[in-house]
Amino acid sequence: MTKEAKTKTEPRHHVLIVDADHDYLVAAGDAFHGLSENTWRIHTATGALAALAAVAAEKIKLAVLDDQPSGGEVAELIGQLRVKQPKLKIVVMAGTATDEKRAASLAAGADLFLEKPVSPEGLKAVFQNFCELLGWVVPPPNAETRRGVGLTDLIQMECLAGNSSLLEIFREHSLGRIYLEQGQIIHAVCGELAGEVAFQKLLGLAGGTFELRDFEPPPERTLNRTWEYLLGEAARHRELSGLRARAGGGLAGTGAVSTEPAGKALELLICAGTGEMLYQWQCPAVAARLGLLKTVARHAETLISELQLGKFDRLEIQLADSRAILQPRADRLIFARVAASAVMP
């Protein structure tokens, strides 16, 4: 089965999805087709034989396999696909991810192992993982779709693609500009600010709009750090701002937990939902923190089913001299620790 693009854009990337569940194939195919803005041509197969035939006949660059394909074992299928096309990127997806399944898939030669998403947000995160794995970038979104793409996402996509472009950020009037050259952030200006301060200010803005424009040489070059570092710092600033606001008693959504004032940040760890570390700052024990986040996530699941108290937001641990805040979300695992001033008398 092949889904043809019905728009003016010619699909550039051939992707094969293998799953015995026909409904899943249709849903996943439609979703990835849409997320790629018609740049992916989706091929589907319900079993191993059809998958091998598709890889032999088409220029498949990415194969997404169910961990239990009909007609054989996933490890066997990975080996057969590799023989047909050694450079093929292979992702194994499971309804329920376990360490055993992950280890078996990666040992068999899969490039990535993921849990099947159950929400639109999860699907988008998986799509981004695929793009990162292959170095593919969704074309610059049009005005309609850009509403759903954040400034950070767009910068990341431009950098991953090695593009040169100019981002202009507005809030009624022009607020600032970010210059990207061959996938590197080389200059940022925001009012009278320039360089990293300007970049972080622009990334930290709430609201506003932005336009992606053709590259033009900047009047000066004020940034020489990698884009990964700059976006990581921006993420850290955002997380800390949010956590400080919560720690200060301004807990959005779920009401106040603590009455203590905001404290100085002591450490921060941000991981993808899969556990892959995305960013850490002054975190003395990444593995231990990650283990604790996963334990908390498991406990929260149990509590959710038993208590029916709605969505779990976070666990706060009040220590003698600081407070740890753990947020195990589907797409992000966040650990932060802030210094607490004196505890209440």
Place this chain on the structure above:
Amino acid sequence: MKHDFKNWFASLPAVPGVIACGVRQPNGKWGGFSDEKKFPAEKIGELLKQFAELHEPLAAADFSPRWTTWAFEYGHLRFVARPDQWLLMLLVSPETEAAHSLDQLSERFLAFSAK
């Protein structure tokens, strides 16, 4: 002192926003109150036991909490562990007097003597 604690504990359900409260003794015995319409009292013992099980991973991560708070959309669950292994659990509705008094109540519990 024991009498003081009993009186204090018995007064907790009267704080506006308290859905349930429970206390677990070092020997595993527990007692508690709850608004039965919102939360069955028999679950208090299970929650206290579950929290006790979380102590090991917390200790493994070098954390000795004065208290922990699980923040859910419709309720905040506070556990306070005393060094003498008495454990308090409070389940409160967000944005209520009880939610804003959690730290104060926790400090009061910690201040009670074991005698």
